[in-house]
Amino acid sequence: xxxxxxxxxxxxxxxxxxxxxxxxxxxxxxxxxxxxxxxxxxxxxxxxxxxxxxxxxxxxxxxxxxxxxxxxxxxxxxxxxxxxxxxxxxxxxxxxxxxxxxxxxxxxxxxxxxxxxxxxxxxxxxxxxxxxxxxxxxxxxxxxxxxxxxxxxxxxxxxxxxxxxxxxxxxxxxxxxxxxxxxx
Amino acid sequence: xxxxxxxxxxxxxxxxxxxxxxxxxxxxxxxxxxxxxxxxxxxxxxxxxxxxxxxxxxxxxxxxxxxxxxxxxxxxxxxxxxxxxxxxxxxxxxxxxxxxxxxxxxxxxxxxxxxxxxxxxxxxxxxxxxxxxxxxxxxxxxxxxxxxxxxxxxxxxxxxxxxxxxxxxxxxxxxxxxxxxxxxxxxxxxxxxxxxxxxxxxxxxxxxxxxxxxxxxxxxxxxxxxxxxxxxxxxxxxxxxxxxxxxxxxxxxxxxxxxxxxxxxxxxxxxxxxxxxxxxxxxxxxxxxxxxxxxxxxxxxxxxxxxxxxxxxxxxxxxxxxxxxxxxxxxxxxxxxxxxxxxxxxxxxxxxxxxxxxxxxxxxxxxxxxxxxxxxxxxxxxxxxxxxxxxxxxxxxxxxxxxxxxxxxxxxxxxxxxxxxxxxxxxxxxxxxxxxxx
Numbered sequence: 001x002x003x004x005x006x007x008x009x010x011x012x013x014x015x016x017x018x019x020x021x022x023x024x025x026x027x028x029x030x031x032x033x034x035x036x037x038x039x040x041x042x043x044x045x046x047x048x049x050x051x052x053x054x055x056x057x058x059x060x061x062x063x064x065x066x067x068x069x070x071x072x073x074x075x076x077x078x079x080x081x082x083x084x085x086x087x088x089x090x091x092x093x094x095x096x097x098x099x100x101x102x103x104x105x106x107x108x109x110x111x112x113x114x115x116x117x118x119x120x121x122x123x124x125x126x127x128x129x130x131x132x133x134x135x136x137x138x139x140x141x142x143x144x145x146x147x148x149x150x151x152x153x154x155x156x157x158x159x160x161x162x163x164x165x166x167x168x169x170x171x172x173x174x175x176x177x178x179x180x181x182x183x184x
Numbered sequence: 185x186x187x188x189x190x191x192x193x194x195x196x197x198x199x200x201x202x203x204x205x206x207x208x209x210x211x212x213x214x215x216x217x218x219x220x221x222x223x224x225x226x227x228x229x230x231x232x233x234x235x236x237x238x239x240x241x242x243x244x245x246x247x248x249x250x251x252x253x254x255x256x257x258x259x260x261x262x263x264x265x266x267x268x269x270x271x272x273x274x275x276x277x278x279x280x281x282x283x284x285x286x287x288x289x290x291x292x293x294x295x296x297x298x299x300x301x302x303x304x305x306x307x308x309x310x311x312x313x314x315x316x317x318x319x320x321x322x323x324x325x326x327x328x329x330x331x332x333x334x335x336x337x338x339x340x341x342x343x344x345x346x347x348x349x350x351x352x353x354x355x356x357x358x359x360x361x362x363x364x365x366x367x368x369x370x371x372x373x374x375x376x377x378x379x380x381x382x383x384x385x386x387x388x389x390x391x392x393x394x395x396x397x398x399x400x401x402x403x404x405x406x407x408x409x410x411x412x413x414x415x416x417x418x419x420x421x422x423x424x425x426x427x428x429x430x431x432x433x434x435x436x437x438x439x440x441x442x443x444x445x446x447x448x449x450x451x452x453x454x455x456x457x458x459x460x461x462x463x464x465x466x467x468x469x470x471x472x473x474x475x476x477x478x479x480x481x482x483x484x485x486x487x488x489x490x491x492x493x494x495x496x497x498x499x500x501x502x503x504x505x506x507x508x509x510x511x512x513x514x515x516x517x518x519x520x521x522x523x524x525x526x527x528x529x530x531x532x533x534x535x536x537x538x539x540x541x542x543x544x545x546x547x548x549x550x551x552x553x554x555x556x557x558x559x560x561x562x563x564x565x566x567x568x569x570x571x572x573x574x575x576x577x578x579x580x581x582x583x584x585x586x587x588x589x590x591x592x593x594x595x596x597x598x599x600x601x602x603x604x605x606x607x608x609x610x611x612x613x614x615x616x617x618x619x620x621x622x
Contacts, residue, residue: 047218062399062446067587071239077590097400098446103233106342110239129341131218135211136343140244 004075004087039164039174042154044122046171047131050144053166054119056159056175057091059083065111065133066103074116092165093118094155097127108133112145120145120167124152148173187216188223196351204254208347215344216355225317225356230260230349231305233321234342235292236566237266237285245343246291249350256296257352261305263322264506265289266567269301270536270560276568285567295346301561302535304435304506306333309537314457317360319348323448324505324583327438330449332431334457336360339448359449365458367451367465369398370474373407377479380619381409384433384514385600388582390477391437393485395445397475403441404451404465411455426455428510439505440582483620489585489598496527496612497597498575500604501564503533504584509541511601516547518605519554525611529571530556533563565591576613578604 060082063069068078074089088111098104108130111117117137121130126149134145146167156177159165164176195201196209216224234242266285268274275282293299300308305320306328312318312335320329320337321344329335338358340348348354358364371394373381380386394403411430426434434452441447451459459465487493503511515532524530532551534542539560542548551558564570565588570577578597579585585598597613607614 066238067590079589103236103238103342105344106234106238106242109241109245109343113239113241113244126218128215128218128344129339132211132215132341132343135214136245137241139207139211140241140248 004073004085039176040156040159041172041174042150044148044150044171044173045126046146046148047123047126048134048138048145048147049169049171050120050138050146051166051168052092052120052144052146053164054090054092056161056163056165057083057086057088057093057118058161059093059095062097063095064098064104065107065130069107069111071107071111071114071116074111088118089116090119092120092122092167094122094124094150096124098129104129105133105136108145109137109140112137112143113141117145120165121147122165122167122173123147123149124155125149187213187221189213190224193224193351193353202253204249204252205350207248207252208254208350209353211344211347212351212353212355216357219355219357221355221357223356224353225360226352227258227317227319227348227354229258229312229316229318230256230345231263231318231320231322231325232260232292232297232345232349233263233340234346235262235265235289235297235301237281237288240284242342243284243288243291246288246295246346249346250291250294254295254350256346256349258349259310260297260349261300261302261308262289262292262297263301263305263325264303264562264566265301266562268559268561268569270539271558274557274559274569276571292346295350297349300535300537302506302537303563304328304508304535306435307506307508307535307538317354319345319354321345323442324435324439326448327442327450328435330359330365331438331451331456332426332434339446363467365449366402366467366469367404367459368401368472370404370406370462370466370471371397372474372476373405375476375478376407376482377619380482381407383600383619384436385580385603386482387433388436388440388580388598389482389486389489391440392444392489392582392586393477393481394437394450395441395443395447396485398441398445398447400446400448401472402449402451403447404453404459404462404471406453406462408452408455428508429514430455432508432510435505435508436582440586443583443586479620486598486620489582490596491589492576492595492613493597493615494613496575497525497578497607497610498527498572499529499531499570499577500608501531501533501570501577501579501584501588502581502601502604503531503559504563504565504579504581506563507532507534507538509538512538512542512547514601515605516550518602519556520550522554522605522609524555524608527611528608530554530608531559531564531570532556533559536560578607578613580604
């Protein structure tokens with residue numbers, strides 16, 4: 001069983017960003033989705049490398065995957081978590097970090113094995129337990145779930161849940177940002 | 185700032201001692217790079233959390249190590265698993281999961297780990313001394329080792345725990361380093377009712393509050409009652425020298441703080457070995473934050489551990505982390521000559537080591553006569569052993585109260601050990617709010 005509470009499980013896609021090097025936050029031409037969109041690029045610190053893309057899911061608080069994520073369906077089950085009931089499957093998670101239990105690595109690896117895990121994880125502070133789960137899943141199953149630390153000050157706050165995000169192996173994160181009227 | 189490996193590290197990494205050791209060292213090295221470590225360091229022991237079955241991935245990993253010829257290099261204990269091997273009839277899960285869980289347990293023993301099956305390795309006879317470097321997993325054990333024993337472990341988890349045990353090495357980073365053990369957030373208990381400080385139930389509530397407010401920073405608690413020496417003067421903090429009941433309080437506090445937050449170490453001024461004074465706990469620097477703990481904050485934290493405060497009780501679960509011998513010493517008199525309500529199941533989670541001591545002291549008949557179910561090797565909130573999940577389940581553990589609603593889908597009421605027993609006799613939740621509202 002995948003999905004929870006009617007949330008769609010998106011299919012992964014090719015990342016829309018360009019490959020040129022550099023750092024910081026760079027606007028890019030819109031790729032795909034919204035005609036009024038633009039793409040920002042920021043450079044993160046790679047904990048686990050790989051390429052992936054998917055819709056953004058922002059977690060307002062740290063989440064312990066153990067006790068907080070059901071790997072069978074990819075749903076957040078921590079009742080105290082603001083995003084409880086959402087599915088992480090196929091999404092690019094933006095999260096402040098993990099929390100609590102040291103069993104979270106296995107739960108993440110199991111979710112990646114089952115295909116219910118996130119497409120990629122963006123952390124606002126480094127978290128070894130999360131990185132390890134993704135690292136072991138790659139060693140055992142050859143499946144990439146890149147884990148990248150991004151600078152919260154450089155992150156485009158205006159990027160909504162569902163915005164297209166792509167991560168490339170060099171740690172560049174491409175974020176689709178909706179423009180408001182008159183912005184461009 | 186590159187990571188420097190020594191000859192033994194490079195030999196393992198080159199596969200000279202087998203594929204299992206090579207994979208383990210590869211993961212240690214990558215995690216050391218992520219942590220920004222300059223080198224690896226030796227450990228004297230390990231505690232493994234990976235033996236609890238969460239799915240195929242955990243089993244696949246340990247089989248990869250075992251089939252690659254790996255063996256642990258340091259004394260290594262095992263955390264709770266999914267099965268109670270002493271009381272196998274308690275398991276209510278499906279047969280496939282039981283078989284997989286057993287394979288996982290067997291694989292860790294095959295690697296040379298000791299079948300201790302407890303989340304409270306600090307209750308075993310041999311535990312790390314002050315200043316000893318170890319690789320412990322299981323969040324409550326980590327916080328206890330760092331805070332109460334003054335041993336040094338970073339926040340290890342599944343996979344890296346066994347990689348550390350197999351290689352005998354860890355990244356020289358995190359809480360292994362002096363600078364990272366400095367207290368950051370001071371919690372003052374000046375405004376707390378002194379009578380509350382004498383209640384065991386105060387400690388998990390305080391831990392729950394601290395975890396939520398400190399996040400991953402190291403808290404420093406000022407105002408916990410000092411341990412009196414026989415002469416009546418406060419005793420100087422000595423690593424591992426606290427009375428059992430004080431250790432149990434700090435166990436409950438740390439477990440709660442590691443559940444609601446990422447606390448891996450705390451200082452309790454006058455109690456824990458790296459905090460003889462506030463200044464020592466802060467390493468002589470000013471704190472990042474100072475928080476005055478108010479009665480309202482404590483009442484709020486206590487309330488947030490309860491999803492249903494009133495109604496029929498279906499079960500009580502205590503012993504998360506595993507019940508110590510001192511906790512049994514407190515429970516047994518409460519149960520003597522008592523008949524629990526027929527609709528209420530009463531579970532005590534403990535280790536096989538402590539259970540053997542309970543038997544030796546002749547306490548088992550009292551527990552059996554009262555109708556208590558003893559669970560060893562595992563815990564009621566990580567595996568299906570509880571007979572009933574409807575109605576309210578009561579616990580004296582903030583950690584259990586924090587995780588069980590999500591894990592088991594149950595309603596939970598938090599109370600003291602005495603309230604748990606009174607409620608189990610009455611068949612409904614009985615709690616005294618008096619001290620908390622004062």
